[in-house]
Amino acid sequence: MRITDLNIDGFGKFNDLSINGLGEGLTVLHGENEAGKSTLLSFIRRMLFGFPDKRSKCNHYPPFKGGLHGGRLSVYGDDGDAYTIERYAKDGLNVYLPDGTIKGEAELGKLLGNADKDVFENVYAFGLDELQDFNRLNGESISGKLYSAGTGIGAASISSIQRFCDTKKGDLFKPSGKKPLINTLFTEINNIEQNIKDIEDGQYTYDLLHSDIGDTEKKISELKEKKSALLEKQEHIKALLSVWDDWVELQIHASKLEELPKLESFPENGLNRYESLKERIKDIDESIAELNSSIERNRTQQGNIVVDDLLLAQKDVIFELGKGVGKYGAEIVELQDLKVSLKGEMKRLGGMLQVIGPDWDEGKLNGFDISIPAIDDVRKRHGELNDLDGDIRVLRQELKSIEDSISKKDRTQDAVYGNILMQRSAILNMADRVVGYRSNAEQIISHRIKLDGKKKELAHLLGDIGSKWDGSLLENFDISSSVRDHVSAMKDGFNDAELNIHDLEAKLEWLKNDIVRIDGSIDEIDTKINAIDIHIPEAELHKMLASLKSLQSRYSSLKEKEIDLKSLERDENFASMMGQMPVATNQKMPIWPSGVFTGMGVAGLVAGYVYNELQGGIVACIGLFIVAVIYSVSVRNAGKSATLPANDVGGARSGTVKEQVVQEIRSIKEQMLADAVSCDFEDVPERSILEARYDELKEYALGIRSVSELRLQRDGFEKERLASSEQYVLLESKLNDMGEFYREIQAEWKEWLISCDLDADIASGDMPDKFALVREGKDKLAFIGEIQSQLLRCESSVEEFEVDARELLDRCELENSGRSIDQDVLKLRDDVNAEFAKTGKVEQIRQDLDELVARSELLTVDLKEKEAERDIVLGMWKEWLAKYDLSSEMTTESILDIFTSIRNCYEVQDKIKDMSDKIGSYADSITVYENKIRSVLDVCERMESGLGFDTELELLRDDVEKVLSEKNRLDALILELDGTVFSLKDAEGKHLGYLSEMSVLLKEGLSETEDEFVSNVKVWDELVRARSSYEIAESHVRKLSGNDDVHLMIVDELNGSKFDVLKAQEVEVVGLICEIDDELESLSDEKGSIRNQIRHLEGYNEGSALRLELESLKERLNERSREWATYSVAQHILSKAMERYERERQPDVITEAQSFFSNITGGKYERLYSPLGSSDIFVEDGAGKRKDIIELSRGTAEQLYLALRFGFIKELGKHSESLPIVFDDILVNFDPVRSRNAISSINELSLSNQVLYFTCHPGTVDMFRDVVPDVRVVELSKL
Structure with a gap:
């Protein structure tokens, strides 16, 4: 696989970046520090293996400059097809196949040869940190991948197979586990074995347990019967309590209905109808007044409007002209610009004519022939003259050469050849030294070129190190480990100080925000406290609340006593009505x-x-x-x-009870009056007022409690603020101390930089690069010294040869021929050999002289012919010049230049003509437009203001718009007046209707006046509420009682009961029920326990089933044990196979790495060695001396690690897909020679894998170009 294009939507500092056309072989990407090299390396890793979890502490490279977090890689697979890998942090992965199909991770795994992240980042794509860590090559993932590739098992991962076996074994069995299947089977087997044992030991208690369970069931039955009776009683008490408030309400509203005046009927919703009519009459009166005012105002506004009919008639013309005002203004501006441009072009044409010639004008210009035949004629003359001049020049040179040869022959025949023959031995020896002389001369040139190049590189490098640096400073600068350790320590000090300062600043900012938050909370609490009005002391408030509670409780007692009193009075009346006779007391x-x-x-x-x-x-x-x-x-x-009782006895007792009830009512009222006075009432208020007052005081009490809670919160916030302020002061002090310490180490750092003649603004983090530059400079300085010494040796040899050669030539009495001294020596050797070999040399020279003279005469004739032919062509050229009145001194070259200038003049003439035509067109258009505006001004009887026609038109348009606005306003006022008059008539009709409705409503409400109607409304509302409440209360009581007989019994029982007595009975019944429930629960638990014991003892019949289940579990245990053993054996075989592979195949990796390492070190280390059974690596030099890695220098160790990675890549490439290789400045610790060797190895690797090399060093780029001339270099700064 190789990468062809990188497209970044958003990643770190990059946004919408594309790097296209990455080649198959080696590509170097160069950029300064912070140019984004590490960002690009991380981008490639993330595209191939995904983004890390957000909780990870690594750099996530968020898109600082916008764009979606992610991008695309265009790649070619090993099958030669093009794929696109697209991955975003939020949307995940898409792999676009050549046919447009979209796939996911599985397809990407195929492209990568199922290489995982560890393999790629530690073998294929790494920087200096990964290079220096050898342990990264010993990881399980890398060795597993190597084994998978080497054994030909393809995509399967050995580490995945091992983890799969571990998982399967863990699912089956763990030594201390409970959930694995084998552990569970062991537990179940132990439990069943224990159950079988228990069944066999418990028969003797079986009969006793049956007797106990019978007694327990009998007790439970008795308690349930008792509980059922109590539940019925409880339900009855609850029913009475549930209607108690309704019963009290029933008595109250019955009394109220007797007290209120009697109204047979009243209009439904009478008050609302009355108020609605009242409001409508008021509104309609206001509407009538407003409508009359609007009519008057409208007529006044109509009288104030004046419309210009002449201007209004021209509105279409004016608006049409307004559409062209932009074109008119643009034409005026363009006309002025064209006039200025025309003037400039005319001036330019005159200047161009002056350049051609002082006597040139447009007439002469237009009369000049610049046709293609004319130009071809000039070119023909130009070619003829050039050809003739060339022939004449050649003839003259050849003639001069012949004359020189004749002169030389004359001198040669006069030479004394005896002197040359006498020096023959010395001449031959000197000629033998010519080869060495030429070699030294060439080396001098080569050394000087190298020396100049290296000096320039050194000067550039010294400039990069420091502005004051020269060779002596470079030579004397100490880059020992102690200095580097000192710089590293100062760098760590800077980093620690900066981190501490940043941490302290963040904490201070957090504390500052926290203090602001606390202050805001305190202010909010103060605002809430101030918003709560506290005008009653808390103690007095509690007293008033207690009095209100007392009033509420006594209200119910008072109502009950009043009902009792009425009942007694009703009984007396009934008794007197019935005329009851006395009877016995029993x-x-x-x-x-x-x-x-x-x-x-x-x-x-x-x-x-x-x-x-x-x-x-x-x-x-x-x-x-x-x-x-x-x-x-x-x-x-x-x-x-x-x-x-009898009449005499009953009367006395009834009177006594009645007086007692009256006395109790009087006492309750006196107590209620006292409580009412303490609550700021003059008399005992109604219950609704009492409840409202209680709710008000309760809310006030809640307010006081809220104030108390708020003050507690405020105290807490004050303490928190004090602690935060103290912490802030402490952290601020620490920050100041840390800042002072940072400034001190900064001063120390600058002092050290100045002492080293380095720039004072160099950061400590840049010093490793400076050290690398110094190391490179010292290498260059040493190389320059070596070249200079070689140059001196060569120059000394050349100088010695030239002195000896001049002495020899002087002895031979030869004059300076103008040739180089080595050519003179070789010529002298040839002459002496010729003189020695031939004796008739003088006669030969005479024959040569005769031939040369004859040749000279022929050439002289040819030269005269050519000169005559040239004079003819030159005469024809001058005639052509005279034809066009041109100077006879002008050459064909100047005429060809004039053709170009004339053509340019023609172009300017064409431009002048176009401008003139446009000026005429614009002038005509402007005149027509202005005449139209004049015509409109005349029709509207307006004078020109002199401000310009565009301004005149703008004024006309403004006036038209104003006139149109006034006209529209007048039309709107007329329409508005018509509507207002219609609305006034409608309102007057509604007013009469509302007055008629009011008269009818008063009659229906049995009222003569409105005040009397309002009073009847209040009476009727009280009657309706009292009847409704009475009916609701009675319906609630009847829901409990049902039919009439039961209802009378319930009413009787309510008359004879008291609320507190019923509540006490309810509590007593609930307590008894709870005691029974506890006892039943205890008995049920006891019964369940006995049944469990009986069921357990009855398990004798279950023994065979348990034994069968036990055998089944043991069989399952055997099966799972064999399965666990299978995975264990597979793991063991796999481990043994890997060990054997590492013993037998590991040398392949070492062999590949050995070749690279030997090449990089220039053959110093010829062999790598890894003992069997060990992961250690040893190197062996040409003398057979063996070294461990820790004995190597840092640079050599890194070269070994690099060679080992090359070996891994070569070995993996034999069995798996080739992957792109990415290096991030891994050569910074290599010397120049080994760097060049490493580049050669990298180039060799690029024959099988694509290689991308990131660097910030221009010297490294030059080195790549020297070693690999056709390398492609991408400058990141130009992207």
Whole structure:
């Protein structure tokens, strides 16, 4: 798989970023610090393996510059098809297949060869931190992936198989577990075995338990009967209590109905109808007055409106002209611009003509021929002259060369060859040294080029280190471990101080916000306290509440006593009415007269029906029925004292009871009056007023309690604020101290930087990069010194050769030929060899001279012919120039330039003509528009204001709009007046109707005046409420009693009962029922326990079933045990297989890594070794000396870790899909030589895998370009 495009919607600092066209092999991505290299590496990891959980403490790279958190990777799979991997933090993963299908994690796993996150981040995509941690290569996931790939089991993961076996074993059995299946089976087997044992040991108690359960059931039955009777009594008491308030209300409203005046009828909803009519009459009077006022105001407004009819008639013309005002203004502006532009173009044309020639004008310009034939003619002349000039130049050069050769031959034949032959041995030796001389000269050039390049790199690097740095500072700068440790310690101090300051500032901000919150809460509480009005002291309030409660409780007692008094008075009246004779004190009143009265009533009703006097029969029946009820009630009341006394005795006793009741009523009223006075009442109020006052004081008491609670809350907030303020002061002091400490270490840091001639603004976090630059600079300085020493050696050798060669040439009496000295030496060697080999050299020179002279004569003739031909062509050219009145000195090149200038002038002329045409068009359009505006002004009888026609039109449009507005306003007023007059007539008609309705309503309410009607309304409302309440109370009582007989009995019982007595009886009954329930519960538990023991003892019959179940469980246990053993054996076999694989196949990884490591270290370490059964790695140099990893330098150890990862990649690539490799500046601790070797290895790796290398060092980029010339470099700063 390889990545072709990265598209980031939002990730860290990047938004809407695309990097397209990533190649198959090696790509270097360069950017400065904070350019986003680590962000891109994390983006690739997240796209392939997902976003971390939000609770994770790692950098989540939120989209600081907007966009959705995530993006897309375009990749090519090993099958050659294109895929798109899209992943967002919220929406999850989508994998787009070549056919457009969308898949998920399973398809992505296939693309990745099922490599997991650990394998990718520690083997394929890593930075310096991962490179330095060798333990990351020993992880279970990586070894499992290597085993899976090497054994050919494909997508299966060994670690997943091991975890699957562990899970299955844990589901089956855990040594101390309870839930696993085998543990559960052991528990069940133990329980069943215990149950079988218990069954066999309990027979002797069986009979005794049967006897006990019979006694217990008998007790339970007796208690249930007793409880049933108590429940019936409880229900009856509850029923009486449930209607007690209704019974009291019934007595109260019966009394009230007797007291109120009698009204036979009243209009339904009379008060609302009266108030509605009253309100409607008032409203209609106000409406009539308002309508009259509106009519008058409308007529006044109509008289004030004036409409300009002339202007109104031209409104369409004015509005049409208004549509063109923009075009008119634009044409005026454009006209001025065109005039200015025309003037400029005319001036420009004149300047261009002056450039062509001082005598050029438009006439001459237009008469000049610039047609294609004319241009071709000039070009032809230009070519002919150039060809002739070239031929003449060649002939002259050849002629000069021949003349030089003739001169040289003359000198050569005069030379004394005897001197050369005498120096033949020295000449041959010097010629042999030419090869070394040339090699040294080439090395000098190469060394100087390298030296200049390295010096420039060093100067650039020194500039990066510090503005004052030079070679001496670089050489003397200490980069030992003690200095780096000192810088690291200061960096840690800075980081700790910054973290502490940030933490303290955050805490102070939180405390500040907390104090503001507390202050707000205190202010809110103060506002609530101030809003609660406290004008009654708390003690007095409690006293008043107690008095009100006393009043409420005595109200019920008073009503009961008053009912008792009325009952006594009714009994006396009934007794006197019946004329009862004295009887014995122990004789009870008979109940049969009540039945007689009832029968007489029924007989009267039947007689009325028979004799067609049904109404009289009904009246007689109701009267006799009432007498029967009164008598029955009297009999029941008399039953309280068990006997009906004689007249003389009964009168005395009745009077005594009545006086006692009256005295109790008087006492209650006096106590109630005292309580009422203490509650600020002048007299005992109505119960509704009493309840309202009680609710008011209760709310006031709640207010006082709220104030108390609020003050407690305020005290708590005050304490919390004091604690927060103290904490704030303490943290502020700590922050100041930490700030002072931070400034001190800053000063110390700057002092150290200045002492090292470094820039004072360098951050401690940048010093590792500075150290790396210094280390690189020292390497460059050493390299420059080595080159300079080599250059000096070469220059010394060259200088020695040149001195010896010049001495030899001087001895041979040879003059300087203008050639290089090595060529002179080789020429001298050839000459001496020729002189030594041939003796007839002089004759040969003469023959050569004759040939050269003949050749010179021929060339002279050709030269004259060419010059004559050139003069002819030049004459024709001058004739052409004269034809167009051009200077005869002008060349063909200048004429070709003039053609271009003339063409430009023509373009300017065309532009001038277009501008002139537009100026005429705009002027005509403006004149027409202005004439239309003048015409409108004349029709409207208006004078021009002189402010411009666009202003005139704007004034006309404003006036038209005003006139239209006034016209519309006048029309609206006319319509409004018509509507108002109609509304006035309607209102007057309604007024008469409302007065008629009011008269009818007063008559229906039996009233002459409105005041009398309102008074009757109040009386009628009280009557209705009293009747309604009486009927409601009576219906509630009848719901309890049912038929008439039971109702009379219930009424009798309510008359003879008291509320507090009933409540006490209810409490007593509830207590008895609870005691019975407790006893029943205890007996039921005892009975259940006995039954359980009996059931347990009856288990003798269950023994065989339990034994069968026991055998079944044991069989299941055997099956699950075999299953657990299967997983254990599988795990054991898998572990053994992995151990064998690591012993046999691990050398493949080591072999691959060994090749890379040897290449990176330049052959210093030739072998890697990993002992059997160990994960340790040893290196072995060329001398056979073996070292552990801890004995290696930091850079060499990192090179070993890198080579091992290369080995893993190679080995995994043999059996699985190739994945892209991403490096993040992993070469910073490598020296230049090993860096170049590592780059060579990375390039080798890029033949099988795509490689992306991130770096912030320009030197690293240059090194990549030197080692891999065709490498692609992406500059992140240009994205």
